[in-house]
Amino acid sequence: MKHFLLFCLLISGMASLAQPAKVSSKANELAVKTEQKMIDWRHDIHQNPELSNREFNTAEKIATHLRSLGIEVQTGVAKTGVVGILKGAKPGPVIGLRADMDALPVTERVPLDWASTVTSTYNNIETGVMHACGHDTHVSILMATAEVLAQMKNELRGTVKFVFQPAEEGAPPGEEGGAKLMVSEGVLKNPDVDVMFGLHINAQTPVGMVTYKSGGTLAAADRWVMKIKGRQSHGSTPWSGIDPIVTAAQIINGMQSIISRQTELTKEAAVLSVGLIRGGVRNNIIPEEVEMIGTIRTLDTQMQDKLHADFQRVATHIGESMGAEVTLEITKTVPVTYNDPELTARSVAFIQQAIGAENVKTKKAITGAEDFSFFANEVPSFFFFVGGCPAGTDPSTAAPHHTPDFYVDDSGMLTGLKAMLSATLGYMYAPK
Numbered sequence: 001m002k003h004f005l006l007f008c009l010l011i012s013g014m015a016s017l018a019q020p021a022k023v024s025s026k027a028n029e030l031a032v033k034t035e036q037k038m039i040d041w042r043h044d045i046h047q048n049p050e051l052s053n054r055e056f057n058t059a060e061k062i063a064t065h066l067r068s069l070g071i072e073v074q075t076g077v078a079k080t081g082v083v084g085i086l087k088g089a090k091p092g093p094v095i096g097l098r099a100d101m102d103a104l105p106v107t108e109r110v111p112l113d114w115a116s117t118v119t120s121t122y123n124n125i126e127t128g129v130m131h132a133c134g135h136d137t138h139v140s141i142l143m144a145t146a147e148v149l150a151q152m153k154n155e156l157r158g159t160v161k162f163v164f165q166p167a168e169e170g171a172p173p174g175e176e177g178g179a180k181l182m183v184s185e186g187v188l189k190n191p192d193v194d195v196m197f198g199l200h201i202n203a204q205t206p207v208g209m210v211t212y213k214s215g216g217t218l219a220a221a222d223r224w225v226m227k228i229k230g231r232q233s234h235g236s237t238p239w240s241g242i243d244p245i246v247t248a249a250q251i252i253n254g255m256q257s258i259i260s261r262q263t264e265l266t267k268e269a270a271v272l273s274v275g276l277i278r279g280g281v282r283n284n285i286i287p288e289e290v291e292m293i294g295t296i297r298t299l300d301t302q303m304q305d306k307l308h309a310d311f312q313r314v315a316t317h318i319g320e321s322m323g324a325e326v327t328l329e330i331t332k333t334v335p336v337t338y339n340d341p342e343l344t345a346r347s348v349a350f351i352q353q354a355i356g357a358e359n360v361k362t363k364k365a366i367t368g369a370e371d372f373s374f375f376a377n378e379v380p381s382f383f384f385f386v387g388g389c390p391a392g393t394d395p396s397t398a399a400p401h402h403t404p405d406f407y408v409d410d411s412g413m414l415t416g417l418k419a420m421l422s423a424t425l426g427y428m429y430a431p432k
Contacts, residue, residue: 023155023429024354027421030148031414037147038417039410041065042140043114049103049129049136051120052167053177055080058101058139062164065143069150071162078181082164085191086149088156093431095424096161096193096379098179098372099135099142100168106132109404123173123276132406134201134388139164141199141386141416148421157428159191168371170223170333179374188378194431195343196381197423198372199416203398205387207412210351210419211363212384214344218337219269220304221369222296222330226251226315227289228279229325235284244290245279247322251292254314262310263303270307271297271367297367299336337373340380343427347382350426351419359415368401382423386416 041061050058059080066073066084074083080101107128108116118129146162163182171177188196205211228248233241255272263270272294279290296311298304308330319326352360363385372383388408389395399405 023152023425024350024422027148027152027425028354028418030151031144031417031421034144034147034417035414038140038144038413041143042136042410042413045136045139046112046131047114047116049116049118049131050101051105051122051129051172052102052169053079053171053175055101055166059164059166062101062139062143066146066162069146071146071150077187078166078185079177080166081182081187083187084146084162084164086146086153086156086160086162088158088160088428089154090157092156092158092428093194094159094161094191095427096163096188096196096375097142097145097420097424098163098165098196098198098375099138100165101135101139102167102169103129103135104132104169104402106130106402106406107404108132110407130404130406132403133169133401134203134406134408135168137201137388137408137413137416138199141413141420144413144417145420145424148417149424160424161187161191161193163187179371183374183378188375193379195427196372196375196379197347197420198370198375198381198383199420200370200383200385201388201408201412201416202385203388203401203406203408204395205385206389206395207387207391207409208355208359208415209387210355210360210384210415211387212339212344212348212360212382213363213365214339214341216299216336217339217365217383218370218373219271219297219299219365219367220301220332220336221334222298222304222308223333224294224296224311224328224330226292226326226328228292228319229289230286230323232288233286235286238286241286242323243286244288244324245286247319247324247326248277248279248290248292250322251315251318251326254318255311258307258310258314263307268299268303269297269365269367270299270303271295272307272311296330297369299365299367301336334369334371335373335377337370337383338376339382340376343380343382346430347384347423347426350422351384354418354422355415384419386412386419388412
C-alpha cells in the first residue's frame with residue numbers, strides 16, 4: 001500500500017508539471033507570432049520616451065492596447081499608471097505582472113533609426129530624454145504578454161493583473177510616485193494579488209539568457225542631499241570668506257574612507273556616490289553655498305543604518321574643520337528587492353521548461369535598486385533578468401545602464417516574453 005501511495009504521489013507531481021508545460025508550449029507558439037508586434041511597440045516607445053510621472057502618451061498607448069484585447073482597464077493609477085485585469089475562464093490565483101514605463105534624463109548617442117530626439121528639463125537642467133534602462137522593452141514585453149494571455153483566456157486558471165508602473169526611476173522632487181504609491185493606492189487589492197512577477201532587461205547579459213538570485217537580489221537605494229554653507233568672497237581674496245567648494249571637495253575625499261575603511265564589505269556590498277554638485281555663478285566669486293546630491297546602496301539593513309551615521313559624522317566634522325556649516329538629509333527611498341525562495345525555485349523550473357535549462361543561470365546580488373521591492377514587501381514575488389547583449393558581442397564591453405550609449409537588442413525580448421508567460425502559467429496550474 002505504501003508503494004502504491006508513493007506511486008500515486010509521483011504520478012500526481014508529474015501531471016502537475018506536464019499540464020502547465022503543455023499550456024506553456026502553446027504560449028510559446030503564440031509568443032513567436034507576437035514578436036514583431038512587440039518589437040514595433042518597443043521602437044515606438046523608445047523613440048517617444050517620457051520622464052517619471054509624465055508618461056501620459058505611453059499610458060494611453062498601453063490602455064488602448066489592453067482595451068482592444070477585451071481586458072478591463074484602470075488608468076490614472078499612481079498618477080499615470082495603467083492596470084489591466086484579465087479574468088480566466090477557471091478559478092485560480094491572482095497573479096500580478098509588472099513593467100515600468102519611465103525614461104531617464106539622458107541624451108541618446110546610439111545610432112538607431114528609432115533613436116530618441118526628445119528633450120526636456122530635469123532639476124532645472126535642459127537634457128535629452130532616453131530609455132537608457134530598457135523600460136521600453138519591459139512595457140513591450142508586458143503588452144505582448146497581455147496579447148498572448150488574452151488569446152488563451154479560456155485556458156487560464158485565475159486572474160492576471162497587468163501593472164504598468166510609472167516613476168520607477170523616482171518621482172520628481174516634491175512629488176510622490178512609483179511602486180510605493182501604487183501599493184498605497186491599493187493596486188494589490190480588489191482582486192487581491194497572490195504573487196507578483198517582474199523582469200528587467202540587462203545589457204551585460206547575452207540575449208537568450210535569464211538570470212536570477214533567490215533572496216535579496218537588488219540593493220536598497222537611499223537619496224541624500226547635502227548643503228554646505230560658507231561665506232561668500234571675491235575669488236582673489238579667499239581668506240576673507242569660507243569656501244564651500246573646497247569644503248565639498250574635502251567631504252568627497254572623506255566619503256571614500258567610509259566605504260573603504262569603515263564598511264564591512266565582506267558581509268555585503270555598499271556604495272556611496274555623488275551624482276550632482278551645484279554652486280557658484282562666475283569665475284571670480286567664491287559662492288556662499290554648494291549643494292550635493294547622491295545615492296547610497298546597501299544590501300543589509302544594519303549596514304545601511306551604520307553607513308548613514310558614519311556619513312553624517314564625517315561630513316559634519318569635515319565641514320566644521322573648514323569653518324563651514326553642513327546639513328545632510330538622507331531619505332530611505334527603495335528597500336532591498338527580495339525574491340521569495342520557494343516561489344523563485346518553482347518559477348525557475350517553469351522558465352527552464354520554456355527556454356531551456358542551459359539558458360537559466362543564477363547571479364550574484366547587485367547594487368542597483370528596483371522599486372519592485374515595494375510589491376515584494378507585500379506579496380511573495382520573483383524578479384528576474386533578461387539578456388539584451390547582442391549575439392557576437394562581448395558583454396563586458398556593453399555600455400552600462402543609465403548612459404547615452406546604452407543599448408539592448410530587440411532579439412532579447414522574446415526570451416523575456418516566454419519567461420514571463422511560463423512563470424505565470426506555471427503558477428496558475430501549480431500554485432502550491
